Amino acid sequence: MAGVQESLPSRYFKSKGHHGRKAENEPPFTEKYFSQIVDHFNFNSMGNGTFNQRYLITEKYWDRKNGPIFFYTGNEGDIWDFALNSGFITELAEQQRALVIFAEHRYYGKSLPFGQESFNIPQVGLLTVEQALADFALLISQLKQELGASNCPVIVFGGSYGGMLSAYMRQRYPNLVAGALAASAPVLSTAGMGDPRQFFRDVTSDFEGYAPECSAAVRGAFQRVQDLAEHQAYDRLQSAFALCKKPSSPGDVRQLKGFLRNAFTLLAMLDYPYSTHFWGDMPAHPVKQTCFDLYSLYVECADPTGCGLGSNSLAWDYQACTEIELCYESNNVTDMFPAMTFTPAERLAYCSKRWGVTPRPGWLQTQYWGDALSTASNIIYSNGDLDPWANGGVRTSLSPSVVAINITDGAHHLDLRGSNDADPASVISARKTEANLIAQWVAMERLRLK
Numbered sequence: 001m002a003g004v005q006e007s008l009p010s011r012y013f014k015s016k017g018h019h020g021r022k023a024e025n026e027p028p029f030t031e032k033y034f035s036q037i038v039d040h041f042n043f044n045s046m047g048n049g050t051f052n053q054r055y056l057i058t059e060k061y062w063d064r065k066n067g068p069i070f071f072y073t074g075n076e077g078d079i080w081d082f083a084l085n086s087g088f089i090t091e092l093a094e095q096q097r098a099l100v101i102f103a104e105h106r107y108y109g110k111s112l113p114f115g116q117e118s119f120n121i122p123q124v125g126l127l128t129v130e131q132a133l134a135d136f137a138l139l140i141s142q143l144k145q146e147l148g149a150s151n152c153p154v155i156v157f158g159g160s161y162g163g164m165l166s167a168y169m170r171q172r173y174p175n176l177v178a179g180a181l182a183a184s185a186p187v188l189s190t191a192g193m194g195d196p197r198q199f200f201r202d203v204t205s206d207f208e209g210y211a212p213e214c215s216a217a218v219r220g221a222f223q224r225v226q227d228l229a230e231h232q233a234y235d236r237l238q239s240a241f242a243l244c245k246k247p248s249s250p251g252d253v254r255q256l257k258g259f260l261r262n263a264f265t266l267l268a269m270l271d272y273p274y275s276t277h278f279w280g281d282m283p284a285h286p287v288k289q290t291c292f293d294l295y296s297l298y299v300e301c302a303d304p305t306g307c308g309l310g311s312n313s314l315a316w317d318y319q320a321c322t323e324i325e326l327c328y329e330s331n332n333v334t335d336m337f338p339a340m341t342f343t344p345a346e347r348l349a350y351c352s353k354r355w356g357v358t359p360r361p362g363w364l365q366t367q368y369w370g371d372a373l374s375t376a377s378n379i380i381y382s383n384g385d386l387d388p389w390a391n392g393g394v395r396t397s398l399s400p401s402v403v404a405i406n407i408t409d410g411a412h413h414l415d416l417r418g419s420n421d422a423d424p425a426s427v428i429s430a431r432k433t434e435a436n437l438i439a440q441w442v443a444m445e446r447l448r449l450k
Contacts, residue, residue: 029056029083029102034142036106038113039126040134046126051113053135056083056102057143061090063097068153068178068442069144072102073136073169075162076308076316079104079111082162085276087418089157092435096442099149103139105132105165107315119314121356127315129323130367132165137173153178153445155438159413160184160389161324167379168368179378179441181434182393183413187381189392191364192325193371199305200261200330200337202388206268207336209386215336218264222257222338229253244291252294254340259298261330261337262306271386271411273422302350304328304342305388321351323363374398378441380434384410384427403437405430 036053039046056079061067070093074082083102093100104111107127112118136156144150154177158166163185170180188194207214228236229250237256238246247253270276301307302320305328320326327344330337344361351357369376373394383390384407397404407415408426415430 028060029058029100031056034139036111036135037138040131040138051106051111053106053111053139054079054104054109055139056080058090058093058100061093061097062099064148066446067097067099068155068445069140069149070098070100071136071140071154071156072100073156073158073162073165074103074105074108075158075160075165076105076108076319077312078109080109082159086157086159086416088416088431091418092438095435096439098155099147099152101139101143103136105162106135108312112311119311119318124318124355127318127322129165129168129319129364133168133172136165136169137176140176151446151449153442153449155179155181155441157181157416158183158185159416160186161190163381163413164190167376167381170379171368171376174377178445179380179438181380181382181416181438183382183416184384184387184389184393185381186389186392187368187373187394188371189389190324190326191368191370192327192361193365194392196327196329196342197331197334198391199328199388200265200335202391203265203268204335204337206271206386206388207264218336219332222260222332222336225253225257225260226338242291244293247294255294255298255300257338257340258300259292259294261340262298264337265305265388268386268388269412272414272417273409273424274420302326302347302354304330304340318355318357321347321355321357321359323360325359325361325364373402377401379403380405380437382407382413382415382430382434384412384414386411387413403433405433
């Protein structure tokens with residue numbers, strides 16, 4: 001890649017080495033930076049100000065004459081985490097001789113438009129879905145030009161929120177993107193179109209599927225937590241859950257409940273048939289810790305399923321306060337968790353106080369077509385039935401080219417992960433279907449471009 005890098009204008013691209021993430025079978029990516037426009041839609045506020053957007057690239061498999069471009073639309077985290085956990089894309093690139101690019105989402109990882117001030121008000125206001133899509137569109141356009149790849153079809157990939165973005169890219173920029181694989185993309189529920197009880201009901205169903213008595217046991221445990229709290233037996237709670245600090249208020253007890261609910265959520269989402277290192281280490285056996293600090297390990301935010309930690313959690317919290325609707329609740333009736341609401345009114349109160357913003361319910365429906373997705377084309381919506389996000393997405397094919405693939409025994413975007421001996425037959429079949437559809441889209445786009 002060094003030869004290509006040397007040929008690119010320095011005002012657009014900067015290259016850096018890969019710092020300290022060496023792993024077995026690591027994809028052969030080079031880390032680079034693109035001089036990205038800060039505000040694509042206002043010519044006065046920032047002028048043509050730029051920031052360094054990080055992306056990863058490999059030409060290892062690319063046939064420059066005929067090969068497509070596979071572009072991952074980065075989501076709410078460090079782009080290396082997605083690249084190192086999306087081996088299907090590089091496997092498919094080897095089969096179809098593709099150039100592979102993983103682009104980091106603005107305000108995440110190292111792609112901070114205002115550095116350490118990125119999460120100040122008003123600087124954080126440029127964190128929107130629309131700006132992120134425009135980032136990807138400009139990066140694709142410029143890379144195609146600089147690499148002499150103007151006739152190379154582009155297929156976008158993404159998982160979870162990244163899957164939403166890949167679908168949106170096909171809808172918003174069909175001139176640039178020939179097709180999209182939107183894995184585990186909750187495009188309906190995050191647009192405010194789902195049942196607020198669905199998510200935690202489906203987390204509960206995952207555990208009931210393994211052991212029918214599980215939900216009753218968890219309900220009983222949460223009730224015991226409540227009983228101890230009502231009797232202010234905080235010493236017992238600290239001891240039972242190995243807490244670093246003894247709870248001392250109803251707020252601390254709520255934090256404990258949220259922390260525990262979030263743990264079950266992550267287990268359901270990442271219920272892969274082998275150990276992984278995605279979103280932190282998930283080994284075959286639990287990681288032993290001396291104690292748990294409730295407030296450093298779990299941050300209550302505008303996403304009841306969890307915002308994560310660090311600066312990435314700030315970015316996701318802001319997005320959940322503006323465009324992305326996550327008013328999910330547990331109620332201890334349709335699910336096994338304590339009743340914890342997060343209504344639109346509670347969202348408004350929290351977001352007004354935290355970020356000084358008023359959420360816009362229904363905005364994603366307006367921008368990205370709501371449930372009228374049959375008018376789109378060349379999009380795969382894949383979902384695993386173990387994933388609590390699945391029923392917030394598209395589960396039924398809407399047309400011959402808007403295809404739903406349902407993966408039995410599949411967790412959160414399992415199909416994007418690399419091949420593994422423990423893979424269920426369903427995901428092997430899903431990847432074959434995805435590969436065939438993508439090959440068809442690439443062939444169709446080649447004809448159009450010629």
